[in-house]
Amino acid sequence: MYNPQLNAQGQLQHLLSIEGLPKRILNDILDTAENFVGVAEREVKKVPLLRGKTVCNIFFENSTRTRTTFEIAAKRLSADVLNLNVSTSSQSKGETILDTVNNLIAMHADMFVVRHQQSGAAHFIAQHVPPHISVINAGDGRHAHPTQGLLDVFTIRKYKPEMHNLRVAIVGDVLHSRVARSEIHALTTLGVPEIRVIAPRTLLPTDVEKLGVQVFHNMEQGLKDVDVVMMLRLQNERMSGALLPSSQEFFQTFGLTPERLALARPDAIVMHPGPMNRGVEIDSAVADGKQSVILPQVTYGIAVRMAVMAILGGGNAA
């Protein structure tokens, strides 16, 4: 089967979604990221791999955190970084995506990090760039956010190395979450045996069981004996119509409180992709509690993004 993410030698050419990536590639990325964790602790927090290369962050949709972590990752690899906030720029003057991209290629950009509100935007760009250019999907619509999925499994592997023995719960707005889809694909590929999703019926995609997960509509049942609790952000900006009564009511039923967390295994870790809505999907006592690994996720996110860029950026010269 043709996979636009891999080249003829089966090596990673673009990172567009975790779906369809072989376990070998996921493990390569995670193992490589291990090497980059230590770089941030040295006197010089940089390695020269992407020296002389230009990385373009093209954000058709706002995201301060994701853009910042990609920017730091590229700079720690010694790349030059160009940040384009397209929502406030040429697109509002009527330029097409490909014209924007072709202009950047004419400026000798080497790598694109793309976020777009439409699913498939990064795929579309990847299909139209010359072979020496790599595209990284930094979130497209409801479809995928592969580096977030990767950093989540990297964080889990750090705290719970026995992936084949884990029970993981993903909680909240699965329907609007590209993060949840990427997490589920990554966990499944890496052999996590039990993945649960806990959400109200209105916030679950209709075909969610096909992803190989167990569905729960009740926190007390779903959290029982899990090793990892992955919270999702309630995505008010993506909701149309009345999917939820109110955010207070959501917290009453699906918010992660210390009492509910106590139902999970005593050494369970709590994750959140950020930005957090405190008091909506997660209680502050949990977010700042000793089981929370939410800030380590951010730190590891830089190492994982460095690994992806370093793997994509090498081996292109003749």
Next chain:
Amino acid sequence: MTLPDPEQLLEHLYQQLKPRIQDQTVLVGIYTGGVWLMERLLHRLQSELGREIPHGKLDAAMYRDDYAQRGLKTAAQPAQMPFDVNAKHIILVDDIFYTGRTTRAVMNELFDYGRPASVQLAVLINRGGAQLPIRPDMVGAELPLSAHQSYELAMNTQGRLHLSIAESTPLANKGATTHV
């Protein structure tokens, strides 16, 4: 060609290394073979000198000059440098010295940890063929080898070293190391 016993070469290297150990000396092994050798040398030094010697491990995959051609070596091993590099006398330990490019990459990485007082290089075998103004300071043996061959250092489960020669492409720029 009859190959020497690498255990004897290691003994020869140890005799050159021991007089160079000072208070501020640290050993740094270069993955993979150099780490095995560093650990063997370290173990003996510590027992003969009766004190701990700081030591680290480097891979330098992120500093190699063939990244653009060959990409990142994804099986790289994490660097371990659990000491302050500043003002230390660093002795790098590698198995095979060939072009000098690995040593250059390792030195670049080393200097991103701080400013050492000095850097020396100890290798089990210098096979000749340096392409840079870098040479080992301590050598187990000088054993020239043609460009289409490479030395392979292996270690068995008892920790005993074994040396062999493999046919290789001219691109390979150092002896491969394998566990057996």
